[in-house]
Amino acid sequence: MNTRDRSVTLRWTATGDDGRAGTAQRYLLRYDTTRIETAADFEQARSVSAPPPPDTAGATETAVVTASDGLEAGRTYDFALVAEDDAGNRSRRTSPDREAVLVREIxxxxxxxxxxxxxxxxxxxxxxxxxxxxxxxxxxxxxxxxxxxxxxxxxxxxxxxxxxxxxxxxxxxxxxxxxxxxxxxxxxxxxx
The missing domain is CATH 2.60.40.1930 (Macroglobulin (MG2) domain)
Known part of the structure; x- marks a missing residue:
């Protein structure tokens, strides 16, 4: 979290194309001001326009979501990530355990x-x-x-x-x- 710059850095371990091997085709990274719990919640959440390209399975991935992606000060955000392979199959939705709170003051x-x-x-x-x-x-x-x-x-x-x-x-x-x-x-x- 960087509350002054209104940015959130997300880190995860890359999944593969077929299970734990290869490289996924793309990531779908989304956020909302309410909890993203269902597939419908995920589809309605705001997309991050340029998530990083997938790396090989097991690599550490990082994405920085900023004010240019639409984050606003004083708001609370939940994030969710889905990996998609070249056949269009999607992984389970994953989300951090905690919400990101972009506060100006304590x-x-x-x-x-x-x-x-x-x-x-x-x-x-x-x-x-x-x-x-x-x-x-x-x-x-x-x-x-x-x-x-x-x-x-x-x-x-x-x-x-x-x-x-x-x-x-x-x-x-x-x-x-x-x-x-x-x-x-x-x-x-x-x-x-």
Whole structure:
């Protein structure tokens, strides 16, 4: 992901013409702002005009989809790829596990309410640049309850932070998101 340039780089392993041998005839690469789950979804999705030509089976392939292909800032995209052989046979549709989110600014969900014993709450966020992020849960008095996340987070992918509430008392808590170039706080209410 490159959120500033509005580009997404996709990588995959080339399939063959006949199974795992030879070279496919062409790739059909498409994207949409909704999940591409069916053949009909794939056919209705927007085509990338110039996907790379297929390489021999087993090679690593790369395609860069950019604003010139129609990507817009602030949108979420799903991608799907199909290989076609010289007889017109198509492979199964493959898609990345995650959506690409082209954000201009860091996005953190608003606070939430977790109710019921043993329930959990979750908050999602997306970064506009890759950086180290620490997410810490604090109680109302500002005491650290626990660190929920402390790792490098890649830009442009929705991340989920789960807040286990089983051992927490009812009341307000605060999530503090601290990155290399930002700090954001969100309120979470636990009702047990």
């Amino acid at each position: 996005q953190v969900d608003k606070g939430s309410v977790a109710s019921g014993a043993g329930s959990s709450s979750r908050t999602q966020f997306v970064l506009n640049e890759t950086q180290e992020v620490r997410v810490t849960l604090y109680d109302l008095l500002g005491r650290r309850v626990r660190v929920l996340l402390d790792e490098e987070i890649p830009e442009g992918f929705r991340q989920t932070v789960r807040i286990p509430t089983r051992s927490l008392s009812s009341g307000p808590y605060f999530l503090r998101f601290v990155g290399e170039r930002f700090a954001i706080t969100r309120k979470v209410v636990v009702v047990n």
